[in-house]
Amino acid sequence: MSVLEMNRELSLDEVVEKHPEVPRLIAVKIDVQRRGVHYTDGALSRLDKELHQIRGATLFGSRDAKLTPLPESLILRDGTTVLTDPTPVEQNPYVVDFIDGKLVITDQGTIIEEAEYWPKPDFYGKKTVSGKPMEFVVTARPQRLQLMPSSYCHFWKNDHGCKYCDIVNHAKHQKSELGIPAKLKPAEASEVIKEALKQPGRFSSICLTAGSDTRGVEPFDEEVEYYVELLQVIGENFKTKKFPSQLIATAFNEKQLEKLYRETGLMGYTADIEVLNEHLFNWICPGKAEWIGYQEWKKRLIRAVDIFGPGNINTGIVAGVELAKPHGFSSESDALEATMEEAEDLATKGVSTIFMVWIPRPQSCFHDQKNASLEYYVSLAKGLHGLRKKYSLNIDFDDYRRCGNHPDGDLTRIL
């Protein structure tokens, strides 16, 4: 019987030993994302608000459901970005501490790995002409600029938001506490991008990600129109028509995708299917199921490959939700097998699957559930990376540098 089917979860060292194809640093990243972090006073004493990035506007909420100014996140010594957030100590997070002159990730008092805080970009702390803090308009990762055009998702209108998602509740929280607007003004976004580009070497891509907007003559036309406008205005900052960029959005129809490709500088497109199982998709993502449907979502991804070209299309899954109770898989090995089967089907048609570690967020329907074991995520990273090798799929537009959120994508660094 595989350990995935046994009750006891393997420790980090045991998983690394059992799966040597996944480097320890990537397993550390996964586990830190899976369990979250707690910053000690010692660690926080090393936080310099002039040098380090403090958490700012986000599309989704954090595990502590707070907006307090703590470090945005961590970067490891191989340049791997860890996207993690402060987590209540009762939930057994990793502890970030300052020991012997180094910022370190610890577990039960043992040093696991060195880490650094994300560097603060130069545009943070500056204001737009309308007086808004620039970091409320565009946020940063170590090498990426991130725009959240709209923090409202229309699937929430009839309570059909995805069950792991807290976007609307979080947007309300951010708006009331920080005054962060739910919708970006294109000119303002472009103004901040222009400022960000004054920092040579800091950014290597721009990513737009937002909630779905069902409105329009054809469903989602308004969402597409808005992205086109935004990307065109942003594009005025570049001398080439196409610029390194990614849009994470709804699965659009062919006409909409062609418009996006033809009329903007967009290079990469991601439509997150979230869970690779039709039955679970219908349960967990009722809005996506209602407006598009699982099979049509897959078809649209495949059509997008013809428009954007191979290597420029992928889909994300919120790994672990396939095990959510009561309708999810009851064993990790069954969940893994089913997920890999569907991912392979997409891979044969040029679509890469990447995963995010599921965080049961306090303001989501699934707030009281538990994510999967470390071994599950490590096996998934290995499997999805294996598919990219087998089918020669690259995901340069969504890799360790241009994104940094996908452990399986980190492995493609050496392909």
Place this chain on the structure above:
Amino acid sequence: MATEIPQKLIDLINDENTIKVLATVNEKGHPYSVEKPFMRVLEQGYLTYLELLESSKSYKNFTWSLWYDQRVSITVIGNKGENWQIQGRPEKIIVSGPVFEDHYRSVRKQLGDVDLAAVCLIKLELLVNESFSYQFAQQEQRQPIFNHLDRLAK
């Protein structure tokens, strides 16, 4: 602890006319050697090399070597017959932040419109003087049996 580098070797490495070749292996153990002009000793015991190409095999191999704690080697060849072989372990890959940006600006100032993928740090573990004159003298002294007889004939 990193191995201390003698000043004459630091000067040699930091001389831009010196040839520096980085040898790495990939996950299958296949070797790959490439000249890396942007290699300097900026800190005692460590070599810094600037990787200009995100797509380079060296960078992929270097990343793999860091992941699996494997050594890389560097050959340093000066124009006066100096020849050093250095081995070390990848210590850090810097892709963001002030150090990265300083190097990004300086390399672009030097070469024009190029890019920088990473600032790579190697912790040195072994230094071998491989210049022929030095190695030959060593062999003559330690292993006098390695000789063709005619060299010793009256």
